[in-house]
Structure formats: structure tokens, C-alpha cells
Amino acid sequence: MRTVSVATPRAFDLSQVARTWELLLLLTVREVKLRYEGTILGFLWTLAKPLLLALVFSFALSRVLGIKDPRGAPYVLFLLSALFPWTWFQASIQSSAASFSNNAALLKKVYFPRFVLPLSAITSQLFHFVLSIPILALFLVVAGYRPGPEWLLGVPLLMAIQLLMLVGGVLLVASFNVFVRDLEHLVEVLMLLWLYLTPILYPLSLVKEKIGSIIYLNPMASLIQAWRDLFLYDQLPGVDIWPALVFTAVALVTGSIVFKTLEGQFEVAL
């Protein structure tokens, strides 16, 4: 006979849930502050990176290789409408990979809901993404586009899908990274590869001509396309978004199972 149980009557009451949210918020604020600590330009750096990338790519891909938006949007806008959400995705995964392993001292000494650590990486990156949306809108307005009311519904909706997908993915990566530290390095390379495999620099239609629907095996393909349709053409996500929804569900389920299973062994591995 074997019984293993920990009864803590207070663990599930509402004040605990509220405290977890507060913890997440405080950690998010800390992450954001840390990022700009000692910098003069602060948030401008977060913008400068995708903007500089956009300049480079628009020269190389649009001018030299002649890649175009099939619906005629200027290439820089075409690129940024996908690059901003992608940056949120990529930076979240990359910065959360080591969130358990880098906080070993804390995890070994204080008990708190551990998942808030990788989650705060997602939310602090979300903060940067939210700030970049008005910049994108400004660019669009300058180019003669007019962001429509669809954004009010579409942005939170796509944000929610991407957030949940990230939560699953991040729990998976951060949990495994406790045991196999190589993962945080591997992720860096894979994210670069993933960027090129996702229709960000080029239109989805271009790959679909060549390889067909296999492109939807990339969880980000349909999601990025949905962001682009929304930002450039004020289109709300339609049925085409289903691959992203499937991947979100899969990521959430596997992520939570893996985290729950491995969490008990963190103390030995950290």
C-alpha cells in the first residue's frame, strides 16, 4: 500500500488564485524593467530590431528576389504585419526556455506556483507586442490604409490563441530544459529555422503552390496568416485558422502533462 498526499486546505481557495495572478504581474513588470535597465533608448530597442530586419529583408527579398504581397501591399507592411506577432512568439519561447533552470535557487527554497516563471516570460514579451501594434497602425495609416473596427475583436482573439499556444509550448520546453540543458541552445537555432519555414518573409500562397497544404503542419503558418489578414486587410480569422487551434490544444495538453509529471523531479535535477 502506498499513499502519497499533501493536504493543504488553502491551496485552492480564491485568494491563492488571486495571489498567483499578482505574482505573475509582479514578475512580468520585473522582466520588463530588467530589460531596459541601464539603457537610454529603452523600448525603442524593442522596435528597432524588427524595423531594421524589415529594412534588410525588404531590400534582399523584395528588391532583389522580387517577392511581393499577392494582394499588393507594400512589402515592408506585409513583412511587419507578420514579424511583430512572430517576434512575440519567438522571444517568449527563447527567453522562457531557461526560466526554471536559471531560477534554481528560488525554486529550491520557496514554494510557489512554479508555472508563473515561464509564463512571465510570455506576458512580458506580450507587453512589447502590444506596444508595437500602434506603431504598425501608424505605418499603415501613413501608407494610406485605415485600420478597421475588426481589429478590436480580431487582435484579442488571435492574441488569446497565440498566448495559449505559447503557454503549452513554453511549459514543455522549460520543463525539459531542467533535465537536458542543451534544449535552450537548440531552441535558439530552431527558432531561426522556424522563422524561414513560416510564411513571414514570403506569402503563404507562394509555398502552397509548391508544397500544398503540408505547410499547415507548421503551427504558426495559419496563425501568422490570420494576423496578416487582420492587420493588412481587416479580415477576421475564419475557418482557415483551424490548424492553429488544433496545435494550441495539443500544446496545452502535452505542456501541462509534461510539466505536472516533471515538476516533482525538479528538486533533484536543479
Place this chain on the structure above:
Amino acid sequence: MRSPYSEQEVITLDNVSKRYFLHPERMRELKTALLHLPTFLKASRARQPFWALRDISLSIRRGESVGIIGPNGAGKSTLLRIVSRLAPLTKGKLTVRGRISPLLELGAGFHPQINGRENAVLNAVLLGLSHKEAKEKLPEIVEFSELREFIDQPMRTYSSGMYVRLGFAVAVHVKPEILLVDEVLAVGDAEFQRKCFDHIEKLRQNKVTIVLVSHDLENVKRFCDRAVLLNHGVIAAEGEPQKVVDEYLSGHFEFSAAPTRRGSS
């Protein structure tokens, strides 16, 4: 006098055992593991079980202060880690009623780039306060830590003593119902140490349950109502602190159970 179903019991351990595995050689790198896959698989099978705690049954009542003593490697810290839910137990049952404040390492969550004030608030929330409560407690925490002039400086500018002072100040101000203290008070200057013990004494009078792991037997005699002597993961003696400390010092239990121990000071 000690009914197992008493409402007053705040910590109950029922035949708790904790097993760790000793690996002959750890292969944490993917490359090493893959290149030596046969060895890796054999190694994970050849792991040696090590019982850090064996069938520990112990109940601690509200307001009681209990000292855990014993030689190095007896399982004292493992016991505290299990009670504070940092380590899952292998067998048995643990019941904890009340807010636990572990003083296992002071200032574990402090970030050097952030100032003392924000670190203190975040640490208090980590230890169980709500954000609002933490902000309300902040003046008291700062006052206790004697760091008022430095509180807005980033913590990388703090000395290790200042770190500990802020850490302790936070830990005792989070309205703990159960305070777990693991040797941490050995740090800090004599004056601050006295202040810490005075504060622990005050908490004790306010019916806070205290579990103290210490090598300082005088402190155990002074602060505890009951002492538990652990040796090789089992309870070797339990009861009135003076008696248990005497038994520990007499060394009887030790030589019978740990013949390999020699030449220690």
C-alpha cells in the same frame, strides 16, 4: 494528551519516507547521453536508492516550537523541505494547516538589478502575502532591516549582510503561521542575530508554530518546547529538549548506527 486527530495539529507526518537516487555518473548533456547510450541506460538502471527519511511520524501542534537536531546528513533539511512542499515525498502522508514561511535561505528570490523595495515586495508575495498586504507591510520590513537609506538602491550594491537582513525582515513579516528555520540565523552580526531571535520569540508568543533546524544546541534548549533527534533518516529520540540534547551529546545512538563517522570535531 496527543490525539492523532487533534484540531490543534498543524503539521502531521504519517510514516513519511523520502528516497533519492544516487547515480553512478550523471549524464546531463544530451550529447554525452546519446554517444554513450548503452552506458547511459545501464547507468539509469544501476542507480542506487538512498533513503533520506524513513517512516517518520511526527505531529506538531499549533504554537509549539520544535527543534530538529542531529549530525550532518541525518535528514534534517530534507524534513524541512518536505514540510515546505519543496520536495515531494516518496511514501506516507503529510498534512499541513496554515501558511508556511520557510526561512531556508534568506532572500532566495532577490534580483541584484532591482532595488531593495521592489525585491522585498516580490519576495513577500512569493512567501504568501497578497500584493496589497506586502505593500502595507513594507515600512515595517524596511524598519526592521535597518536599511532605510539603501532601500531604493539596486541590490547588487548590498553587502551579504544587508541581503540577509532584508531577507529575514521579509520572512518574519509575512504573517507566518508556521515558521521553518534552517540554520539561516548563523549569518549576520551578533546584534542582528539577537534581534532575529527576539522576533522569533515574539512570534512564538503569538502562537506561531516554529520548526528550527540547528546545530546550535543552546538555541534549541532555549527556544524549543520539544526536540527531535534525527539520525540516518529515522527519529532516534524525541522529547524534552534538555534530555534529547544530552542524549545527542552522549553520542550513544551515533556509534551504534554510524560506525563510519570518525575524527569529527
